[in-house]
Amino acid sequence: MAQKNKIYWSLGVTEKGTRALLTDENSKFTWLRSQRNRRVVVLLELLGITLIASGSYLPTLAIGSIQLSREADIIIYSVTAIWVTLLTLVAYSLLRISVRGIADAPDELLDERQITIRDTSFRFAYLAMGCLVIALLVLMFFGPDLELFQPEGNDGSYLMIAALFAFASAPSMILAWRERDI
Amino acid sequence: MSRNSEEPVFNRIEEARAAAGLSRQKLANLVGVHYQTIGYLERGEYSPSLVLALRIASALRKEVSELFSLTQPKEGEK
Numbered sequence: 001m002a003q004k005n006k007i008y009w010s011l012g013v014t015e016k017g018t019r020a021l022l023t024d025e026n027s028k029f030t031w032l033r034s035q036r037n038r039r040v041v042v043l044l045e046l047l048g049i050t051l052i053a054s055g056s057y058l059p060t061l062a063i064g065s066i067q068l069s070r071e072a073d074i075i076i077y078s079v080t081a082i083w084v085t086l087l088t089l090v091a092y093s094l095l096r097i098s099v100r101g102i103a104d105a106p107d108e109l110l111d112e113r114q115i116t117i118r119d120t121s122f123r124f125a126y127l128a129m130g131c132l133v134i135a136l137l138v139l140m141f142f143g144p145d146l147e148l149f150q151p152e153g154n155d156g157s158y159l160m161i162a163a164l165f166a167f168a169s170a171p172s173m174i175l176a177w178r179e180r181d182i
Numbered sequence: 183m184s185r186n187s188e189e190p191v192f193n194r195i196e197e198a199r200a201a202a203g204l205s206r207q208k209l210a211n212l213v214g215v216h217y218q219t220i221g222y223l224e225r226g227e228y229s230p231s232l233v234l235a236l237r238i239a240s241a242l243r244k245e246v247s248e249l250f251s252l253t254q255p256k257e258g259e260k
Contacts, residue, residue, distance in 0.1 A: 022216060110216075111214065111215035111216050111219050111234075112215070112219075112230070112231055112234060113215070113216075113219040113222055113223075113228050113230075114216060114219070116228075180218065180221075180222075181218075182218065
């Protein structure tokens with residue numbers, strides 16, 4: 001008789017799926033099982049977040065002697081921002097795939113070490129996010145007075161998008177960085 | 183990864199496992215952990231709970247005190 005595949009509704013995973021991710025049974029994205037590749041994805045995500053955040057500070061394009069019209073300038077700037085955001089989203093998706101086996105697995109399918117590394121990674125992320133929130137609050141209070149943002153257009157919204165990405169990906173980034181080859 | 187990073191726990195899991203002719207995967211199955219966790223334990227990067235230590239000792243037919251110690255075991259010590 002076939003074994004029943006338990007569904008963990010609150011976590012959005014199934015027992016078979018999780019077990020397959022924790023072993024070599026799942027043949028998809030096997031290249032994300034190596035710690036080196038996962039760290040590359042973490043670095044790409046960090047780069048993406050940094051680039052998005054810098055959107056609030058970078059002036060619109062002024063490349064050498066190229067003189068663009070104001071409209072063309074804004075279009076190029078916006079298209080670049082959209083692409084950077086999309087690529088960061090792709091990196092985020094890969095990051096989630098790489099740690100999904102441990103990050104989303106119910107405790108009963110993990111051993112004590114996996115539970116420990118997951119919980120400590122999430123705690124580090126929580127602390128890091130707390131610091132980020134404080135930094136954002138400081139920026140909100142003093143940013144406008146210190147003219148930290150551009151007067152037109154980018155009023156810190158890119159910084160907020162980057163912060164949201166950081167909130168969403170910090171636990172996975174820390175877990176992906178710490179866990180060895182799976 | 184250690185439960186108490188100031189006080190490392192030394193172990194002889196790797197040699198006891200080799201002596202028993204078990205692979206990491208086989209030992210992992212016997213004690214109910216992921217095979218990667220056996221690697222962490224053997225490298226001393228993770229100190230097991232008492233329950234896991236007892237399970238490992240039982241699987242390797244050893245006493246817990248034979249496998250784990252708070253001091254570095256001397257060469258050739260049984």
